[in-house]
Amino acid sequence: MLEFSLVLLLGIIFGIMVGLLPGVPGYIGPLIMFPFVSILPVEHILTFWLATHIGSQYFGSVAAILLKIPGEVSSLVYVRDIGKLDMRQRLDLVRQTAWGSTMGNMFALGILLVVYYFGLSTGVVQLSGNNVKLFLLITLMMVMCWFTNHKALSFLMFIIGMAFSEKTAGTLPTWVFHMQEYTTDMTLFGLILGMLIIPEFIREMIDEKKEDPVDVNIKDIKRSKLDFKAMFRGTWIGSLMGLIPGPSHILSGIVSYNSYKKDETQKKVISAESANNSATISAIMPFLFIGFPITLSEFLLADLLQVKMFLMPMDFKNAWSVFGGLNLIEMSFLVIVVSALIYHLLAQRFLGFYEKLLHLAYGRLKLIFVALICYLIYVDLKFNPVYLIPYFLTLAVLTWIGYKMLRNDINPMPLVFGYILGDMMTWSGYHFFKLHLATI
Amino acid sequence: MKNLWKLLLVSLAFTSLQTLAADKLKVLYVGQPQAGPPMVITKALAENLTVDWEFVSMKDCAGALEVIDKNENVLFLMSDVTTMTGHRRDEQSLSKAVHVKDVVGTTASSWHMCKVNGAEHEIGRKRFAVGVASILPVEGFVRDLNENNATKAIGVGYKSSAQVAQALLNGDVEWGMVNPGFSEPLMAEGKLVCPYTFIKQGTEMISKDKFMAKEFRMTVPELYSAYLINIKSGDEKIRADVNKAITSDKFAEFLVKTNYINTKVGFDAVDEAEVDRFFKYIDTMLVELYKEDGYDWKKEQTKGKK
Numbered sequence: 250m251l252e253f254s255l256v257l258l259l260g261i262i263f264g265i266m267v268g269l270l271p272g273v274p275g276y277i278g279p280l281i282m283f284p285f286v287s288i289l290p291v292e293h294i295l296t297f298w299l300a301t302h303i304g305s306q307y308f309g310s311v312a313a314i315l316l317k318i319p320g321e322v323s324s325l326v327y328v329r330d331i332g333k334l335d336m337r338q339r340l341d342l343v344r345q346t347a348w349g350s351t352m353g354n355m356f357a358l359g360i361l362l363v364v365y366y367f368g369l370s371t372g373v374v375q376l377s378g379n380n381v382k383l384f385l386l387i388t389l390m391m392v393m394c395w396f397t398n399h400k401a402l403s404f405l406m407f408i409i410g411m412a413f414s415e416k417t418a419g420t421l422p423t424w425v426f427h428m429q430e431y432t433t434d435m436t437l438f439g440l441i442l443g444m445l446i447i448p449e450f451i452r453e454m455i456d457e458k459k460e461d462p463v464d465v466n467i468k469d470i471k472r473s474k475l476d477f478k479a480m481f482r483g484t485w486i487g488s489l490m491g492l493i494p495g496p497s498h499i500l501s502g503i504v505s506y507n508s509y510k511k512d513e514t515q516k517k518v519i520s521a522e523s524a525n526n527s528a529t530i531s532a533i534m535p536f537l538f539i540g541f542p543i544t545l546s547e548f549l550l551a552d553l554l555q556v557k558m559f560l561m562p563m564d565f566k567n568a569w570s571v572f573g574g575l576n577l578i579e580m581s582f583l584v585i586v587v588s589a590l591i592y593h594l595l596a597q598r599f600l601g602f603y604e605k606l607l608h609l610a611y612g613r614l615k616l617i618f619v620a621l622i623c624y625l626i627y628v629d630l631k632f633n634p635v636y637l638i639p640y641f642l643t644l645a646v647l648t649w650i651g652y653k654m655l656r657n658d659i660n661p662m663p664l665v666f667g668y669i670l671g672d673m674m675t676w677s678g679y680h681f682f683k684l685h686l687a688t689i
Numbered sequence: 690m691k692n693l694w695k696l697l698l699v700s701l702a703f704t705s706l707q708t709l710a711a712d713k714l715k716v717l718y719v720g721q722p723q724a725g726p727p728m729v730i731t732k733a734l735a736e737n738l739t740v741d742w743e744f745v746s747m748k749d750c751a752g753a754l755e756v757i758d759k760n761e762n763v764l765f766l767m768s769d770v771t772t773m774t775g776h777r778r779d780e781q782s783l784s785k786a787v788h789v790k791d792v793v794g795t796t797a798s799s800w801h802m803c804k805v806n807g808a809e810h811e812i813g814r815k816r817f818a819v820g821v822a823s824i825l826p827v828e829g830f831v832r833d834l835n836e837n838n839a840t841k842a843i844g845v846g847y848k849s850s851a852q853v854a855q856a857l858l859n860g861d862v863e864w865g866m867v868n869p870g871f872s873e874p875l876m877a878e879g880k881l882v883c884p885y886t887f888i889k890q891g892t893e894m895i896s897k898d899k900f901m902a903k904e905f906r907m908t909v910p911e912l913y914s915a916y917l918i919n920i921k922s923g924d925e926k927i928r929a930d931v932n933k934a935i936t937s938d939k940f941a942e943f944l945v946k947t948n949y950i951n952t953k954v955g956f957d958a959v960d961e962a963e964v965d966r967f968f969k970y971i972d973t974m975l976v977e978l979y980k981e982d983g984y985d986w987k988k989e990q991t992k993g994k995k
Binding site: 283284286287371374375376377378379417418419420423426427433494535539540541542543548551552553555556558560561562563633634635676679680683684687689 | 729732736747770774816818835854856860870875878880942943947
């Protein structure tokens with residue numbers, strides 16, 4: 250029990266760190282465990298992964314809301330809206346999104362329990378067909394591009410992003426891969442840095458824009474009424490969309506975000522955060538119940554478990570060493586509940602901590618941003634083995650394009666999301682063609 | 690003067706430590722992020738080593754060849770699929786770094802041909818979709834099946850066997866080639882049935898009588914995905930340790946439990962003929978199933994591709 254508690258505690262600490270630190274990928278949990286696979290039993294690997302996995306998503310919104318730098322890619326969708334809010338509103342939004350995340354986690358867990366104890370797992374998998382996925386992706390693209398000031402340009406940017414995204418479908422024609430040779434040293438975070446973060450910083454420097462009003466006092470913050478409606482909308486969208494293989498938490502965040510009108514910034518953010526947190530939990534369902542890894546993090550974990558000669562899904566029914574009456578699936582439910590509750594309590598407590606951090610940052614924001622950008626580049630290079638000169642050249646070109654777009658009030662999000670969802674859309678389009686149109 | 694000696698000693702110790710770290714066995718993996726059977730095999734093997742090792746991940750074969758070139762001790766695995774893909778795209782492959790004396794093992798994984806339990810569909814003249822992990826030359830296999838048996842199959846590639854199994858369960862495809870690691874647990878639960886196998890010798894759950902090539906005419910009867918495990922090192926201690934790890938009971942148990950086939954491990958078990966067989970399979974697949982140029986690995990070693 251002591252060992253289990255320690256592993257859970259470590260997982261929670263790492264989860265908070267991964268979530269709070271921008272740039273650190275959400276799938277880092279399995280990578281952290283990589284050197285310790287031989288000494289850790291499967292239940293500890295699973296516990297650590299779950300706690301880190303949930304935490305990285307839970308706290309991913311904090312940096313996005315307070316600093317406009319997304320802690321996780323799923324927070325990217327609303328990061329441009331954050332500029333409309335002052336620091337008091339942002340701190341309040343952090344509190345709201347924490348509630349939304351907890352609600353998302355708990356609701357999705359409820360679905361997991363129902364599916365598990367009523368034996369509905371095969372039925373649930375039937376919801377993840379390619380037609381559903383393709384319909385969602387196309388709708389999403391349409392909505393995202395339609396609600397911008399430059400509709401045609403947005404569509405074009407989405408297509409360009411898609412074209413240059415890294416493709417994993419080995420059966421695509423060779424020219425697709427040759428085309429990608431030009432962007433092989435462009436990373437996702439490099440794109441985000443170049444198109445969004447650095448241009449924004451340069452503009453603020455050139456315009457000598459006043460620093461964010463960070464001199465706030467937590468006691469002055471008027472706590473707004475919790476928006477359970479927005480939370481619930483995000484929660485059910487995320488719980489359903491989490492079953493779609495791939496980066497479904499990002500997808501559900503975008504869908505949920507776009508389900509509100511342009512000026513409803515707070516609702517959009519709360520809903521998107523509730524959605525990506527519930528999707529994170531519901532995506533675990535096919536993995537735990539049928540042994541299908543459907544997200545990158547699950548793929549990495551499945552490989553580690555295979556090294557341990559753990560056979561999925563049967564071995565998930567093995568008894569948990571701490572409480573023999575429970576199996577590893579039930580242990581996972583417990584870990585989800587405990588982690589989510591601890592994260593919730595900490596997130597509420599952390600408001601005071603964030604406030605202190607903001608006081609410390611007052612007057613030094615420019616310096617902090619430069620340090621953050623350097624740190625982000627370092628982390629990006631650490632996780633992506635790219636060649637340095639092409640990487641920095643690409644970053645410089647992207648920054649120039651991003652800056653020009655910012656000056657002309659062109660939203661680069663369609664390009665970024667085209668890049669993020671490009672592989673998923675290519676797979677889905679390819680499957681549609683093969684399943685419905687291809688001739689023998 | 691006294692301080693200078695101290696400085697020299699400290700520098701010497703530091704340099705020695707650096708050198709020792711540089712000599713650590715590099716366990717190399719190609720691909721980002723680190724996922725898939727090659728990672729699983731190399732990691733499972735490395736777990737049985739007693740010498741110090743560290744995991745190195747490179748995003749492509751060009752980077753991996755640089756690591757092999759610059760380091761004294763490197764354990765690396767090359768797969769036929771990456772080699773075939775690289776050949777088709779005119780990219781470098783690890784075959785450049787393969788030397789028969791350094792090949793310490795070979796293994797492979799294959800598939801069962803499965804459908805959902807209760808589905809009445811049969812492989813025949815009615816159009817049907819076959820889900821295949823995209824790493825397999827899916828088009829080539831399906832075209833060959835259609836040409837030789839007058840079937841109407843459409844090959845649909847997926848990221849992995851897990852996703853093929855999911856496509857079967859959600860009704861996207863009628864048939865799927867699923868690795869035994871995924872298909873057999875689902876068979877045990879009554880969710881899938883696998884009437885055929887591509888594994889010639891069969892498995893505990895599916896007998897060799899259900900070998901696919903017994904039921905259907907196939908130009909390449911045995912389809913699998915093979916791996917060649919290499920140790921580049923002049924250090925006899927490291928070579929012996931790798932040999933001991935790969936022939937250990939624990940690694941053997943791993944290969945059996947995770948359904949790897951055609952395994953040959955240890956320096957004594959792998960000779961030039963075995964390495965030739967590995968590359969011949971690549972050649973056969975490219976020529977017979979893809980109708981492309983053949984693959985001569987000895988010629989590849991002298992090529993200076995980009």
